[in-house]
Amino acid sequence: MVLCKKWTLAKPFIGKVTPDNFKLVKEDIPEKLNDGELLCEAVYLTVDPYMRVGAETGNAVGNTLFGEQIAKVIVSKNAKYPVGSIVRMRAGWRTHTLVKDAEKEISRSAEMGDLPLSLMLGAMGMPGMTAYFGFLELCQPKAGETVVVSGAAGAVGSLVGQIAKIKGCKVIGFAGTEEKCKWIKEELGFDFAYNYKKTDVDTALKEAAPDNSVDCYFDNVGGMFTVKVLTHMKTFGRVSICGSISNYNDTSVPTGPLPFFSILKSQLRVEGFIVLRWYSRWEEGETAMRQWIKEGKIKYKEHVTEGFEKMPDAFMGLFEGRNTGKAIIKM
Ligand SMILES: NC(=O)c1ccc[n+]([C@@H]2O[C@H](COP(=O)([O-])OP(=O)(O)OC[C@H]3O[C@@H](n4cnc5c(N)ncnc54)[C@H](OP(=O)(O)O)[C@@H]3O)[C@@H](O)[C@H]2O)c1
Known part of the structure; x- marks a missing residue:
């Protein structure tokens, strides 16, 4: 078994976001997988302002807060994603994820070359x-x-x-x-x-x-x-x-x-x-951004918070202007 931590919605967001909106929950995920399945471990997570509005309209108390993450495959029964593969997925605020249907659950990754992986949640995401x-x-x-x-x-x-x-x-x-x-x-x-x-x-x-x-x-x-x-x-x-x-x-x-x-x-x-609305054209946007970053025409800054436990605090920071550039959570 692998111990997974996840942040769930403890209380609906009404007014200012506060620590009691969040609850840290632990669950065990089996390491023995069926054919096609993956077990992934988060490497970078993101907090974005839309999560505040989205949770209000679409998230019930008890649900894991939603959002994208960059994760590493740690157990694989899927030849397309061997152990060590890096994936981008909308798994939410959780440290480990059992991916049952990789085709549906894993998003297309951007072509990153030698750019930092976390940019897939920022300038390249x-x-x-x-x-x-x-x-x-x-x-x-x-x-x-x-x-x-x-x-x-x-x-x-x-x-x-x-x-x-x-x-x-x-x-x-x-x-x-x-x-x-x-x-x-x-x-x-x-x-x-x-x-x-x-x-x-x-x-x-x-x-x-x-x-x-x-x-x-x-x-x-x-x-x-x-x-x-x-x-x-x-x-x-x-x-x-x-x-x-x-x-x-x-x-x-x-x-x-x-x-x-x-x-x-x-x-x-x-x-x-x-x-x-432009999702089918993202590759075009990624190509332009990658080129501009390489040419030094686009610079970026990341406001990195280390530690999954601090994710709610990093999220609240968005509404207090604590971040310059992209707010990222590093595991
Ligand atoms: N339409 C879409 O598809 C889409 C996609 C992504 C993001 N967005 C929206 O785009 C905006 C920026 O998102 P982001 O990811 O780039 O976030 P962000 O700017 O990195 O972080 C939020 C920033 O908003 C500012 N802020 C917070 N409260 C404010 C207030 N009351 N009045 C004015 N500024 C305030 C703060 O900076 P200061 O220190 O400058 O106040 C804070 O650092 C958000 O509104 C987000 O919801 C929309």
């Missing part, structure tokens, strides 16, 4: 594809245009800003600390970086994008911040609604001011998305 497709497809940026990114030092936002620079845009990022702003400006090449906790967004955009000259807005945070950004858009501007993290812990019904008049007045195209 779901967040990377979110930045690549969510920005390029919906914002359609052109050289010389002005792009605003919120959540700009996070997993997705830091990549969006760099892709915008690659496309020849002027990039304005908003993040929650001076250190994050320094990183995106000095190391990632953003043209402007503002700490939204200290600088009012109107003041910032009057300086960085005067006379309503924002062509594209990639929105990670929603709420009043976004309502304000929309008043600085150029006519026919494009807005990609990726996330709304400023609302995820908020139990109140959002009230006005609502952004519809800004959308009408500037004839904006505003579109929300779920990245899986």
Whole structure:
């Protein structure tokens, strides 16, 4: 038997996420497998803001929290995945997984070459594809245009800003600390970086994008911040609604001011998305990201938390802005 630890939902997420939302459960998994089965051990896990919303809508108390992980095959009765193979799968917050149907349970891995495996949960995984497709497809940026990114030092936002620079845009990022702003400006090449906790967004955009000259807005945070950004858009501007993290812990019904008049007045195209809509094209996104990383045009940072026991704490950290770049759990 192998001892598996898993984090389950102890109490539904209502308002702020707290330690009592989580329960650590242990279970034994048999090492004697049937033909076709695998036993996998997690190597890297991920915490992402969507888990907060997803658990609210789709996860029952007692269930293992969901999410992707990179795992190593430790026992195999499947020739396609010999012992030592590295796999990516949506096994959830658990240290060990018995894979009964590898074809269904194991996701396609990205071609990583000599890149670190953990990037399959970041720039070469779901967040990377979110930045690549969510920005390029919906914002359609052109050289010389002005792009605003919120959540700009996070997993997705830091990549969006760099892709915008690659496309020849002027990039304005908003993040929650001076250190994050320094990183995106000095190391990632953003043209402007503002700490939204200290600088009012109107003041910032009057300086960085005067006379309503924002062509594209990639929105990670929603709420009043976004309502304000929309008043600085150029006519026919494009807005990609990726996330709304400023609302995820908020139990109140959002009230006005609502952004519809800004959308009408500037004839904006505003579109929300779920990245899986481009899943059949992920290989294309991975190829571009891999190339840009190799060329040094895309830099990445990982906020690594060591130890499975600390996973809830790392998750809560997302809502406190503790991470710069991608939040990763290392076993
Ligand atoms: N649509 C999709 O398919 C899709 C896919 C992936 C992610 N997303 C969304 O994209 C957004 C970014 O995800 P990510 O994985 O890159 O996370 P992340 O940015 O790496 O981590 C979350 C960050 O959000 C910021 N934040 C937390 N609370 C905030 C608040 N009340 N107001 C403003 N900022 C706040 C914090 O940075 P600061 O220090 O800057 O506040 C924190 O570090 C999330 O909203 C997520 O749900 C959507």
